Amino acid sequence: MKFPAFSYAVPATVAEALELLAADEDARPLAGGQTLLPILALRMASPGCLVDLSPLSELKNIVFEDQTLKIGAMVTFAQLARATAHQANFPLIYLALKHVAHVAIRNRGTIGGSLAYADAAAEMPVVVCALNAIMVIAGVGGARRVAAADFFTGHFSTAIERRELLTQIEFPISDHTWAFEEVSRRPGDFALVMAATGLRMRDGQCAEARIALGCVADRPLRAPAAEAFLSGKQITEETAAEAGQIATSDLKSHADIHASAEYRRKVGSTLIKRALLRAAVEPRL
Amino acid sequence: MKKTAVDELLLVNTTVNGRAYSFAIEPRISLADTLRYELGLTGTKVGCEHGVCGACTVLVDGEPMRSCLMLGVQAEGRTIQTVEGLASGLKLHPLQESFKRHHALQCGFCSAGMLATALALLRDNPTPTRTEVREIISGNLCRCTGYETIVDAICDTQVAEFMRGEQRG
Numbered sequence: 001m002k003f004p005a006f007s008y009a010v011p012a013t014v015a016e017a018l019e020l021l022a023a024d025e026d027a028r029p030l031a032g033g034q035t036l037l038p039i040l041a042l043r044m045a046s047p048g049c050l051v052d053l054s055p056l057s058e059l060k061n062i063v064f065e066d067q068t069l070k071i072g073a074m075v076t077f078a079q080l081a082r083a084t085a086h087q088a089n090f091p092l093i094y095l096a097l098k099h100v101a102h103v104a105i106r107n108r109g110t111i112g113g114s115l116a117y118a119d120a121a122a123e124m125p126v127v128v129c130a131l132n133a134i135m136v137i138a139g140v141g142g143a144r145r146v147a148a149a150d151f152f153t154g155h156f157s158t159a160i161e162r163r164e165l166l167t168q169i170e171f172p173i174s175d176h177t178w179a180f181e182e183v184s185r186r187p188g189d190f191a192l193v194m195a196a197t198g199l200r201m202r203d204g205q206c207a208e209a210r211i212a213l214g215c216v217a218d219r220p221l222r223a224p225a226a227e228a229f230l231s232g233k234q235i236t237e238e239t240a241a242e243a244g245q246i247a248t249s250d251l252k253s254h255a256d257i258h259a260s261a262e263y264r265r266k267v268g269s270t271l272i273k274r275a276l277l278r279a280a281v282e283p284r285l
Numbered sequence: 286m287k288k289t290a291v292d293e294l295l296l297v298n299t300t301v302n303g304r305a306y307s308f309a310i311e312p313r314i315s316l317a318d319t320l321r322y323e324l325g326l327t328g329t330k331v332g333c334e335h336g337v338c339g340a341c342t343v344l345v346d347g348e349p350m351r352s353c354l355m356l357g358v359q360a361e362g363r364t365i366q367t368v369e370g371l372a373s374g375l376k377l378h379p380l381q382e383s384f385k386r387h388h389a390l391q392c393g394f395c396s397a398g399m400l401a402t403a404l405a406l407l408r409d410n411p412t413p414t415r416t417e418v419r420e421i422i423s424g425n426l427c428r429c430t431g432y433e434t435i436v437d438a439i440c441d442t443q444v445a446e447f448m449r450g451e452q453r454g
Contacts, residue, residue: 007291008289008312009287010286010288033354034351035415037335038336054359074301102424104402106337187422188420188423188424227454
């Protein structure tokens, strides 16, 4: 459908954007529009005012400093994919990027927009959980920092309050080896299930494992029991499969037109196993 | 900071197919509808209107984007190319000729979007593999399911030769 009517504001700075959001209860930020505009077209929401963030160049920087990759919320997936200098230090981001949407969507869709909408079938929420990223959220009174573990609160829901703006995502560097696995109907489609795994090995044994799953619940999940299980173990077909089982045995997955809950659990378990075996043979930094 | 009220018209200056346009539209109008109704460029087709089908894909500053997921007012200062801008007069673009030669269009509804997506790919990589082509057009639906001939047309050697020439030129 055509978009419902809205008033339209173009701030010149983040401060102005925050003022606009604070002044109007019914205002919403417009980032790349690849989630919000379909939401408008489907009449799932009709905000009274859109605050267009596209001119805010201060939100379009990618900077590596203090062992941290700081990505502005308005960085598009295409821009991030072109910033290959960070690929060696942050392989998981780039592995996951290969699965993010279709080329035309990647050219406008932003990392901040994807995280702020927190679609359970989107890749970036899983990535920030696996990498223990920090979301920087600005408000009129100043900025606050929210860990990925506390950021996602449910289906299409996050810790961002009305009148606030996600401005930056901070990824601490890690010395894990990483793998990302996804099943979707076509390349670029929303995931049916996805898994990200990271391994820090010492003398052939797992010193720390990270396992994150996407599209199996209303938000991205870490699998602490499976991560603990792997500690001190070698990564073999058996231990990797066991970790997949532990991570998915209690899952209350959703069923939809694309996949049953049982299917999601089984595929999730298999993807964790595959990703662990792949991460185990990745060369370390 | 500029803010417009609901229904207030906003002046937009943009370049489409090499021609400068200046017009006033409501912010709620998508770029696709702006092209079709404001500028009369009906070669851009509107299919699903929520970013799934890819029919409305155009090149914005050279990159493929969904014109149904962009506001017309966001065309301000941008350079847009639609299917109408591909031919030189009556001479079709080699990729259009290739679509014709390979029967890569049946109803034609997806063609404008397919061409925009394929052109951006070929500009960076004139000789993609069939797998790369299938991946890149995975965001463009052909309701006639004529994908094989579309892939044939994009992988055509004459097109590759022309695009290599463009790269050098």
